[in-house]
Amino acid sequence: MPDTTRIVILGGGPGGYEAALVAADHGADVTIVCNEGLGGNSVLWDCVPSKAMIVSAEAMGWMQSAYRLGVRDTQDQDDIAGTASVNMAAVMDRVQSLAENQSRDITQKVEKAGVRYVQGIGRLSDRETVEVDRAEGGSATLQADVVLVATGSKPRTLKFSEPDAERVFTSRELFSLRELPPRLIVVGSGATGAEYAHAFARFGSEVHLISSREQVLPGEDPDAAAVIEDSFERWGAMIHRRKRAVDMERSADGVRVKVAPSRAGEVAPGGEEWVEGTHVLYCIGQVPYTDGLGLDSAGVEVQDNGAIPVDGVSRTNVRTIYAAGDVTGHMMLASVAAMQGRNAMWHALGQAVSPIRWDAVAACIFTSPEVASVGLDPQESDVPMHTVHLPLQGNPRAKMAEHTEGFVKIHAMQGSGTVLGGTVVSAGASDLIMPITVAVNSRLTVQQLAQTFSIYPSMSGSLQETARLLLGEPAGEYNPEP
Numbered sequence: 152m153p154d155t156t157r158i159v160i161l162g163g164g165p166g167g168y169e170a171a172l173v174a175a176d177h178g179a180d181v182t183i184v185c186n187e188g189l190g191g192n193s194v195l196w197d198c199v200p201s202k203a204m205i206v207s208a209e210a211m212g213w214m215q216s217a218y219r220l221g222v223r224d225t226q227d228q229d230d231i232a233g234t235a236s237v238n239m240a241a242v243m244d245r246v247q248s249l250a251e252n253q254s255r256d257i258t259q260k261v262e263k264a265g266v267r268y269v270q271g272i273g274r275l276s277d278r279e280t281v282e283v284d285r286a287e288g289g290s291a292t293l294q295a296d297v298v299l300v301a302t303g304s305k306p307r308t309l310k311f312s313e314p315d316a317e318r319v320f321t322s323r324e325l326f327s328l329r330e331l332p333p334r335l336i337v338v339g340s341g342a343t344g345a346e347y348a349h350a351f352a353r354f355g356s357e358v359h360l361i362s363s364r365e366q367v368l369p370g371e372d373p374d375a376a377a378v379i380e381d382s383f384e385r386w387g388a389m390i391h392r393r394k395r396a397v398d399m400e401r402s403a404d405g406v407r408v409k410v411a412p413s414r415a416g417e418v419a420p421g422g423e424e425w426v427e428g429t430h431v432l433y434c435i436g437q438v439p440y441t442d443g444l445g446l447d448s449a450g451v452e453v454q455d456n457g458a459i460p461v462d463g464v465s466r467t468n469v470r471t472i473y474a475a476g477d478v479t480g481h482m483m484l485a486s487v488a489a490m491q492g493r494n495a496m497w498h499a500l501g502q503a504v505s506p507i508r509w510d511a512v513a514a515c516i517f518t519s520p521e522v523a524s525v526g527l528d529p530q531e532s533d534v535p536m537h538t539v540h541l542p543l544q545g546n547p548r549a550k551m552a553e554h555t556e557g558f559v560k561i562h563a564m565q566g567s568g569t570v571l572g573g574t575v576v577s578a579g580a581s582d583l584i585m586p587i588t589v590a591v592n593s594r595l596t597v598q599q600l601a602q603t604f605s606i607y608p609s610m611s612g613s614l615q616e617t618a619r620l621l622l623g624e625p626a627g628e629y630n631p632e633p
């Protein structure tokens with residue numbers, strides 16, 4: 152290798168740009184190739200826009216409790232919830248401007264760190280060479296000692312579900328909406344489907360959620376899914392349980408989706424029916440993006456599902472080629488992509504690196520309330536553990552804010568009391584999960600959590616109370632009456 156390691160990164164999402172910052176910091180010569188603005192899908196189409204849109208939906212939610220909290224219109228009369236409505240074009244303009252600003256901030260940061268940014272589509276022609284079709288026209292050939300593939304993923308579509316950005320959408324086209332869909336069919340009740348179903352129900356759309364399982368959010372804590380289902384139904388959304396989309400028809404002013412019964416997530420015979428809507432949004436998963444990357448010319452192994460298998464430090468089967476993020480098909484989260492990207496660079500540049508601890512990855516679903524979880528799930532683990540489940544009805548802060556829906560659950564190893572995992576279902580759960588994540592990551596005990604001060608009154612008081620209950624201490628103010 153030459154004195155300065157030449158690194159070429161394909162893809163500018165969190166897997167790519169976080170890696171670029173680490174590599175530049177360690178003195179490497181870094182080029183990042185991305186076919187769109189830096190930040191990638193995460194910033195331009197997925198995490199940032201969806202969460203920005205959900206903030207507008209939350210504002211509609213706050214209107215519902217305004218009257219009870221003593222807030223009135225200027226005549227001190229009306230419940231402002233009755234007169235509030237959403238302007239979809241204004242929501243989407245704000246979303247787009249936030250995403251573009253965030254992408255600009257990342258570009259400035261990366262360029263300031265000395266990273267070269269080439270806008271265009273890149274592919275490997277062999278293990279050391281990346282060819283780029285530049286967005287501005289022409290091509291470039293880049294020589295690399297190390298390549299990182301971080302090209303992300305794209306929404307999965309079905310034979311009949313190709314999006315048209317007018318009536319039929321995936322998460323990718325959704326932000327072109329200028330008017331609120333009166334009757335929205337959301338196909339898929341995983342994290343993305345649940346988030347959008349909730350947001351549009353709060354905006355005032357009539358939402359029909361097609362769920363292939365008995366409960367929404369398959370793979371999550373069933374108690375959490377039950378809270379989310381109650382909340383959906385309170386917002387007027389209709390859940391079509393154990394149904395799969397098998398066909399779709401469009402008309403000038405609407406769409407209809409044919410659904411068939413599903414058993415264990417597969418289509419079961421008989422009982423087909425049509426669900427009518429004005430628009431349909433497919434949230435049926437993401438597919439790793441490896442098409443046309445020239446991975447075969449470089450000898451990089453690719454699985455049947457399109458994912459690139461990697462080890463704990465993001466190495467592919469080729470010594471000098473690494474992969475990070477959704478393209479590896481492993482826990483598709485921005486935080487995971489960023490950590491895999493950093494790990495790849497630390498390893499390639501000879502720094503100490505620890506493999507990712509998958510049991511310490513926290514994830515959140517931004518429904519209302521939010522569902523955040525980390526660590527081992529007692530239903531899927533043989534480790535003997537105690538669990539305490541504390542509803543939020545007793546939390547004084549939750550009562551003040553009318554956020555009593557939800558609970559805190561912590562799992563601790565029997566005997567040692569080591570915190571192994573937990574779930575928080577609450578407003579702000581995405582932040583409240585952090586103390587449990589620190590405990591899991593640092594192998595703290597429930598005793599240490601119980602002895603840590605929490606603010607009074609606060610939602611985090613319920614975390615401390617749950618830890619105290621796990622120690623067998625008497626219940627305090629946060630514990631609701633049975």
Ligand SMILES: Cc1cc2nc3c(=O)[nH]c(=O)nc-3n(C[C@H](O)[C@H](O)[C@H](O)COP(=O)(O)OP(=O)(O)OC[C@H]3O[C@@H](n4cnc5c(N)ncnc54)[C@H](O)[C@@H]3O)c2cc1C
Nearest residue numbers: 162164165166186191192193197273303476477483484485
């Ligand atoms: C609707 C939605 C909401 C989400 N919300 C969250 C959330 O709240 N929190 C969270 O942690 N995760 C969330 N995710 C998941 C998160 O977006 C992904 O895990 C994350 O974007 C993965 O980052 P990445 O670096 O692997 O790739 P990406 O962010 O997908 O970026 C890859 C980039 O590479 C580009 N590219 C592809 N091929 C080439 C090529 N040949 N040459 C050059 N460039 C190329 C792509 O166009 C893209 O810009 C969400 C996903 C979706 C679909």
